[in-house]
Amino acid sequence: LCRECKRLTILNSELFTLTYxxxxxxxxxxxxxxxxxNKQLDKMGYNIGVRLIEDFLARSSVGRCQDxxxxxxxxxxxxxxxxxxxxxxxxxxxxxxxxxxxxxESNPLVDFVELPDNHSTLVYSNLLCGVLRxxxxxxxxxxxxxxxxxxxxxxxxxxxxxxxxxxxEENLPAGDx
Amino acid sequence: xxxxxxxxxDRNGSCLHYGEWNRKKEAGISKDExxxxxxxxxxxxxxxxxxxxxxxxxxxxxSFQTSKYKLHYYETPTGIKIIMNTDLGVPNARxxxxxxxSTLYVEYIVKNPxxxxxxxxxxxxxxxRLDLYIRALPFFSPRAA
Numbered sequence: 001l002c003r004e005c006k007r008l009t010i011l012n013s014e015l016f017t018l019t020y021x022x023x024x025x026x027x028x029x030x031x032x033x034x035x036x037x038n039k040q041l042d043k044m045g046y047n048i049g050v051r052l053i054e055d056f057l058a059r060s061s062v063g064r065c066q067d068x069x070x071x072x073x074x075x076x077x078x079x080x081x082x083x084x085x086x087x088x089x090x091x092x093x094x095x096x097x098x099x100x101x102x103x104x105e106s107n108p109l110v111d112f113v114e115l116p117d118n119h120s121t122l123v124y125s126n127l128l129c130g131v132l133r134x135x136x137x138x139x140x141x142x143x144x145x146x147x148x149x150x151x152x153x154x155x156x157x158x159x160x161x162x163x164x165x166x167x168x169e170e171n172l173p174a175g176d177x
Numbered sequence: 178x179x180x181x182x183x184x185x186x187d188r189n190g191s192c193l194h195y196g197e198w199n200r201k202k203e204a205g206i207s208k209d210e211x212x213x214x215x216x217x218x219x220x221x222x223x224x225x226x227x228x229x230x231x232x233x234x235x236x237x238x239x240s241f242q243t244s245k246y247k248l249h250y251y252e253t254p255t256g257i258k259i260i261m262n263t264d265l266g267v268p269n270a271r272x273x274x275x276x277x278x279s280t281l282y283v284e285y286i287v288k289n290p291x292x293x294x295x296x297x298x299x300x301x302x303x304x305x306r307l308d309l310y311i312r313a314l315p316f317f318s319p320r321a322a
Binding site: 050053054170171 | 188189220253254255256257278279280282283287288294
């Protein structure tokens with residue numbers, strides 16, 4: 001399958017939504033505890049993120065970002081568009097410029113999903129937080145990512161809050177001066 | 178025109194892959210020491226280039242050449258470094274090194290969940306494809322010019 005054909009292959013979005021739903025449902029059955037499921041989703045997302053970033057860099061021609069603002073724009077306008085087909089808006093910058101929100105009008109992961117009452121603390125799309133955290137760690141940024149609002153839990157929009165913690169410095173391997 | 182050899186390092190300095198096509202002289206040290214030397218030198222030279230740059234730096238260190246060979250360097254924001262030694266007939270290999278990253282490393286290693294990142298790559302598929310790719314380069318011939 002040539003490279004161009006691969007790029008044009010469109011995954012059926014329902015299959016994607018159903019697959020994700022099956023994954024969360026299974027995790028709920030296995031762990032029987034919303035907090036634990038949230039943690040597992042974050043962990044799985046992290047493992048996806050550390051690899052996804054390489055695919056992202058290979059396919060987009062984005063180079064290193066100069067600052068956190070540029071990073072926010074690239075995440076919202078290039079990455080989310082490329083992988084989920086949506087473009088969240090970047091808002092609510094903190095005065096120090098180290099925290100911002102991504103507002104998602106729609107979220108392909110939650111199409112047709114309703115949370116039952118006994119899972120009110122489940123962060124259904126927590127995988128996304130892990131993905132963002134893992135991906136940014138691989139480009140030397142330590143960030144904290146969490147859902148501030150969730151349309152599945154009654155809020156009007158879905159809001160992901162991202163906070164820059166620190167730059168991860170490149171080290172020489174141990175044993176060299 | 179030819180490609181002598183190729184190194185791929187990850188962000189921690191581990192050598193993920195080494196390929197050799199046309200090397201007439203060895204370094205005289207063990208492979209481990211050679212990889213450490215290569216990585217350490219590149220780390221220093223990149224830091225030197227950025228410190229001593231009289232202007233704002235864009236891509237940083239790209240290549241160096243001697244009277245016999247040229248070393249081409251390519252680095253991704255994730256710290257994956259690809260180094261290729263060719264003879265002097267090859268002007269600019271950055272596109273090729275980017276291709277190696279995007280069509281070989283990302284496709285065959287990153288997207289393979291069974292490949293552990295950060296260790297020496299043991300994927301035969303990757304080695305074979307890389308070998309084919311290098312041999313198919315327009316400036317590759319089995320013997321140096």
